[in-house]
Amino acid sequence: MPHDRRALKKHLAPPYVKPSSNALGIVMLFGVCMLLLAWYFNSTNYLTSSVILFVALGLILIINSILLRFDFAQSFLIKYGIVMLKTKHFVKLIESISHFGKIFEIICLLGSILGFGLVGVDYWFGRKLGGWKRIAVLLVSAVILAVFFDTFCKILFSVPILAPLYIPSLIGFVILGFGGMSLTILIGYGVLAVIGLFTQKQLCPSVAPVIPGVEIPGMGVAIPLIGWVSLALVLIIHEASHGVMMAYYREKIKSVGLLVAGFLPLGAFVEQDDKTFEKLEDKKAIMVLSAGSASNLLMVAVAYILLIGFYMAVTPLAPSIEQEFNKTYDGVQIVKVSDKVSFCGIDANAPAKGKLFAKDIIKQVNGVDINGIIVINQVFRDANGDINFTVERINPDTNLSSDVNVSVTPYKFEDLGIKRIGVEFGAIKTGYEPKGEIVLLQLIISNIGMILTLVVIIGFAAGSFNYFPANPFDGGRMAKIMLAPYFVFIGFNKEETGKLIGRIFIWLLIISLTMNLIPYLTMFF
Numbered sequence: 001m002p003h004d005r006r007a008l009k010k011h012l013a014p015p016y017v018k019p020s021s022n023a024l025g026i027v028m029l030f031g032v033c034m035l036l037l038a039w040y041f042n043s044t045n046y047l048t049s050s051v052i053l054f055v056a057l058g059l060i061l062i063i064n065s066i067l068l069r070f071d072f073a074q075s076f077l078i079k080y081g082i083v084m085l086k087t088k089h090f091v092k093l094i095e096s097i098s099h100f101g102k103i104f105e106i107i108c109l110l111g112s113i114l115g116f117g118l119v120g121v122d123y124w125f126g127r128k129l130g131g132w133k134r135i136a137v138l139l140v141s142a143v144i145l146a147v148f149f150d151t152f153c154k155i156l157f158s159v160p161i162l163a164p165l166y167i168p169s170l171i172g173f174v175i176l177g178f179g180g181m182s183l184t185i186l187i188g189y190g191v192l193a194v195i196g197l198f199t200q201k202q203l204c205p206s207v208a209p210v211i212p213g214v215e216i217p218g219m220g221v222a223i224p225l226i227g228w229v230s231l232a233l234v235l236i237i238h239e240a241s242h243g244v245m246m247a248y249y250r251e252k253i254k255s256v257g258l259l260v261a262g263f264l265p266l267g268a269f270v271e272q273d274d275k276t277f278e279k280l281e282d283k284k285a286i287m288v289l290s291a292g293s294a295s296n297l298l299m300v301a302v303a304y305i306l307l308i309g310f311y312m313a314v315t316p317l318a319p320s321i322e323q324e325f326n327k328t329y330d331g332v333q334i335v336k337v338s339d340k341v342s343f344c345g346i347d348a349n350a351p352a353k354g355k356l357f358a359k360d361i362i363k364q365v366n367g368v369d370i371n372g373i374i375v376i377n378q379v380f381r382d383a384n385g386d387i388n389f390t391v392e393r394i395n396p397d398t399n400l401s402s403d404v405n406v407s408v409t410p411y412k413f414e415d416l417g418i419k420r421i422g423v424e425f426g427a428i429k430t431g432y433e434p435k436g437e438i439v440l441l442q443l444i445i446s447n448i449g450m451i452l453t454l455v456v457i458i459g460f461a462a463g464s465f466n467y468f469p470a471n472p473f474d475g476g477r478m479a480k481i482m483l484a485p486y487f488v489f490i491g492f493n494k495e496e497t498g499k500l501i502g503r504i505f506i507w508l509l510i511i512s513l514t515m516n517l518i519p520y521l522t523m524f525f
Contacts, residue, residue: 111294350422
């Protein structure tokens with residue numbers, strides 16, 4: 001075993017950090033902090049959530065301590081909390097992929113234009129042409145960018161609260177691409193949050209920790225645990241693409257690796273020589289910086305096409321799977337009727353309270369026969385206005401059952417596009433166990449579908465927001481290069497101009513983030 005460890009360490013990049021003897025104390029301290037956080041966020045199941053968080057954090061710190069103890073990792077930012085797994089083993093693989101650098105250059109160029117809109121078009125093409133040709137190119141490009149935004153980004157503004165930001169975000173995208181769109185949404189939502197503070201109108205936080213398997217604070221929803229696979233794919237492709245372009249431009253890559261918290265991937269990185277990268281000419285630097293986000297956006301398109309093809313391929317299998325699982329239940333019943341419905345700090349009386357009761361068996365909803373959870377969820381999504389139930393209910397006095405018709409008006413969280421009645425449904429089990437091969441097939445189909453779906457969502461979020469024109473995002477340095485020509489009138493040198501642009505956008509980021517935290521204040525205080 002010692003020989004194997006030495007062989008592995010040859011591929012790891014120094015330096016290494018040894019753990020201290022206080023690991024157990026740190027585990028306990030973090031565990032207490034997580035217990036307090038669980039209480040603070042008013043978890044619906046405080047004890048269970050606290051135990052899960054405590055155990056998960058303990059495992060993370062124990063795994064990290066082991067990695068550090070045997071020199072397999074390097075501490076990063078939070079000692080024992082986050083570690084870097086660095087290796088030189090995959091550098092040659094990245095260098096071999098860099099032979100396709102010309103193709104990557106095209107992807108990066110298109111990405112930089114989508115990332116910086118007309119500023120990107122002007123940087124690469126407009127300024128070379130000058131005069132009326134420059135104006136013509138910018139006008140045509142503006143139309144193309146506007147059509148692209150309306151086609152692919154409009155869905156973001158289908159939520160009523162974001163609808164007023166559509167036109168400002170369209171303008172921001174045309175002028176400054178995804179970087180401008182991200183900035184406009186952050187500032188715009190922040191302004192709405194400030195207005196909501198004075199008008200006593202509750203909004204959902206637009207900035208929140210999104211961790212697969214953990215509920216988003218105040219929203220009661222969570223990305224499935226399988227999202228870690230999608231997140232890892234997005235991170236690896238993002239950083240590997242940076243590495244490919246660095247290798248293509250003959251930049252030295254010192255190591256590649258992952259940032260992990262125990263068993264959870266938090267990020268990936270390609271470590272370059274900072275001194276040589278600072279000397280890289282501007283256009284090449286833009287290509288390197290754009291590579292990660294551009295690859296993520298391309299990844300979104302590929303994943304979307306694969307998702308459509310995958311579901312088309314498995315559609316013929318659906319009837320057999322559904323038929324087998326239908327044998328496991330015999331209808332749907334109400335498990336619980338809540339007193340309140342809540343979302344993002346908004347509380348209201350549950351519309352179903354006093355109308356529907358636990359153990360009611362659902363026969364029909366809006367005239368549709370109900371035989372499973374999937375069916376009833378679909379009916380709820382499609383329903384408009386009142387929801388009409390036909391339920392089988394047992395009379396406690398006679399112990400006889402009869403059908404009862406009930407109409408419930410859902411509570412609508414208008415600005416959020418969400419409606420709830422305060423009822424939890426559950427399947428009535430028959431005791432039948434589906435065939436093992438059918439269960440496995442269903443598991444494979446659902447997981448592959450979810451992975452591809454989350455790659456589309458996470459990849460778009462990572463690809464678009466990383467063009468944000470402020471440090472520490474990739475768009476921060478790109479903005480300093482691309483926007484510098486528009487600041488010539490100030491008379492600063494290149495370095496001073498870059499610092500000025502950086503300060504402008506970092507302050508816009510800080511101010512907008514501060515405003516976007518206001519919904520937390522109104523939710524919890």
